[in-house]
Amino acid sequence: MTRLTIENLSAGYGGFAVLRDLSLDVSPGLTVIVGPNGAGKTTLLKAIAGLIPRGGRLLLDGTPVAPDASTSELVRRGVALVAEGRQLFPQMSVTENLELGGWLVPAAERAYRLKQAFADFPKLAERAAQLAGTMSGGEQQMVAVARAMMCAPTLLMLDEPSLGLAPRMVDELLAIARRIADAGTTVLMVEQNVRKALAVADRAHVLERGRLVAGGPADELARSAVIRQAYLGAPAPVN
Numbered sequence: 001m002t003r004l005t006i007e008n009l010s011a012g013y014g015g016f017a018v019l020r021d022l023s024l025d026v027s028p029g030l031t032v033i034v035g036p037n038g039a040g041k042t043t044l045l046k047a048i049a050g051l052i053p054r055g056g057r058l059l060l061d062g063t064p065v066a067p068d069a070s071t072s073e074l075v076r077r078g079v080a081l082v083a084e085g086r087q088l089f090p091q092m093s094v095t096e097n098l099e100l101g102g103w104l105v106p107a108a109e110r111a112y113r114l115k116q117a118f119a120d121f122p123k124l125a126e127r128a129a130q131l132a133g134t135m136s137g138g139e140q141q142m143v144a145v146a147r148a149m150m151c152a153p154t155l156l157m158l159d160e161p162s163l164g165l166a167p168r169m170v171d172e173l174l175a176i177a178r179r180i181a182d183a184g185t186t187v188l189m190v191e192q193n194v195r196k197a198l199a200v201a202d203r204a205h206v207l208e209r210g211r212l213v214a215g216g217p218a219d220e221l222a223r224s225a226v227i228r229q230a231y232l233g234a235p236a237p238v239n
């Protein structure tokens, strides 16, 4: 039940600052970040995962993460990211892709986790030998999530898991995120599908132009006028 504390985070690309002075407490459970295109949602996840340089402080369960911690150090500390675009190895089987997710753990432990992954994702067990590149978008996203779970993360970050998927697969992927959170891994998810994301999340935050502009229990946000107008297509109230 890991808690991530983000204090005064800044991050960007070269001299271009995307996030400035962002502070956020990510509690156990399922937290979703929503916001318009270009707001900095992906940048936030990348900065936490150590994929781009960052300023400010990150603490996992109160213990600071070194400012220059590499991605593999973060993986060792239990942080995993499923990036947008899945980044599977298309010419490798489902099993091989999953095994690569467990690269940090000894072989015996890896075999155990693979068994566990197939128990958690029965659909993938049926397709263990299939080449990842021949699967549907939703199935590939499932492989990407299962692969991230092979490192037994305590904090799982998902960047737009439902991107480009058919509605039924969106529901399935969001249900998987919910299940993972319920099983004790803290989940931080960026999602464009605001209505469905708010329906499964515990908490939600709105990121606009690099700043958090609203946040709270997901069901409360789903009812708020700001969210309903900006993200859920509700008509603006008549004055």
Ligand SMILES: Nc1ncnc2c1ncn2[C@@H]1O[C@H](COP(=O)(O)OP(=O)(O)OP(=O)(O)O)[C@@H](O)[C@H]1O
Pocket (backbone or CB within 6 Å): 013, 016, 018, 035, 036, 037, 038, 039, 040, 041, 042, 043, 044
């Ligand atoms: N590799 C990069 N180099 C330079 N600028 C970048 C890079 N990646 C993103 N940006 C810029 O950083 C800003 C934030 O982008 P980011 O991808 O974090 O937004 P986002 O909220 O995830 O949006 P989307 O929903 O479109 O993915 C944008 O202005 C984008 O153009």
